[in-house]
Amino acid sequence: MIPFEDGHTRQLPKLSKGPFHYTKFASDYLKEAKRCCNLPIKQAVISCSAISLLYPQEGLQDYSKEQFIADLINDAEKDIRTCLESGAYKVQIDFTEARLAIKLDPSKRLLSAFIDLNNQVLNRFSTEEQQRIGVHSCPGGDKDSTHSADISYTELLPLLFQLNAGSFYLEYAAEKNKTEVLKCIKENIKPNQKVFLGVTNVIDPRIETPEEICELILEAARYIPVAQLGTTDDCGFSPFGDDTSTAREIAFAKIKARVEGTKMAENILSQ
Numbered sequence: 001m002i003p004f005e006d007g008h009t010r011q012l013p014k015l016s017k018g019p020f021h022y023t024k025f026a027s028d029y030l031k032e033a034k035r036c037c038n039l040p041i042k043q044a045v046i047s048c049s050a051i052s053l054l055y056p057q058e059g060l061q062d063y064s065k066e067q068f069i070a071d072l073i074n075d076a077e078k079d080i081r082t083c084l085e086s087g088a089y090k091v092q093i094d095f096t097e098a099r100l101a102i103k104l105d106p107s108k109r110l111l112s113a114f115i116d117l118n119n120q121v122l123n124r125f126s127t128e129e130q131q132r133i134g135v136h137s138c139p140g141g142d143k144d145s146t147h148s149a150d151i152s153y154t155e156l157l158p159l160l161f162q163l164n165a166g167s168f169y170l171e172y173a174a175e176k177n178k179t180e181v182l183k184c185i186k187e188n189i190k191p192n193q194k195v196f197l198g199v200t201n202v203i204d205p206r207i208e209t210p211e212e213i214c215e216l217i218l219e220a221a222r223y224i225p226v227a228q229l230g231t232t233d234d235c236g237f238s239p240f241g242d243d244t245s246t247a248r249e250i251a252f253a254k255i256k257a258r259v260e261g262t263k264m265a266e267n268i269l270s271q
């Protein structure tokens with residue numbers, strides 16, 4: 001169960017018998033999206049570490065945790081690979097539970113285990129393919145609330161950048177101490193990695209102006225090389241698919257401001 005700041009919870013399903021296999025792959029959604037759009041598409045997939053939580057703590061008869069993890073890694077790889085083969089511009093692994101893992105286990109053993117598991121999937125891809133794979137992390141963004149915003153980014157980022165992925169899509173707009181976050185990214189990002197900073201606060205209904213988004217990017221560019229810097233939204237506007245706390249019109253207006261603000265910053269930085 002995932003407890004959120006405002007008191008609501010999300011319950012994960014529990015596996016009752018093996019063998020475990022995906023019945024739906026993200027490439028099915030990608031194929032649908034491609035029918036409606038000619039632009040490059042970033043397809044999201046669930047992290048292997050999140051699905052690993054479905055195995056019951058008490059274990060299962062005739063289906064060991066080891067066998068479950070082996071089956072899971074195979075399908076998590078297939079989930080990403082079929083998206084790449086179906087023409088995804090990028091594939092984004094949603095690793096929302098990263099900061100939550102530190103909250104649940106401050107020794108960071110759980111987070112390290114999650115990083116290791118996700119790297120077992122990432123290591124099945126070539127260096128070129130890894131450049132097309134990204135990782136999203138945030139403190140949760142469900143029903144205008146979060147589950148782990150009280151955990152400092154500086155605790156997470158050094159381990160997060162150990163993931164063998166080319167892009168990192170990070171919640172940022174809602175962060176209080178932005179300078180601390182920028183410094184930590186600068187210290188830990190690898191030369192072959194890019195960071196896409198969230199410039200849209202998805203749990204605040206106020207629509208950002210392009211000017212303030214431009215300002216956020218210019219500030220970030222003082223710490224992070226422009227060639228490694230991009231923008232994104234802090235999180236999905238409805239990550240569990242049933243969250244109506246943000247109206248569609250507001251979400252689109254916020255995305256429009258992000259695109260315009262990013263263009264403004266790009267013009268200034270390319271001068």
Ligand SMILES: [Zn+2]
Nearest residue numbers: 096138235236
């Ligand atoms: Zn998120």
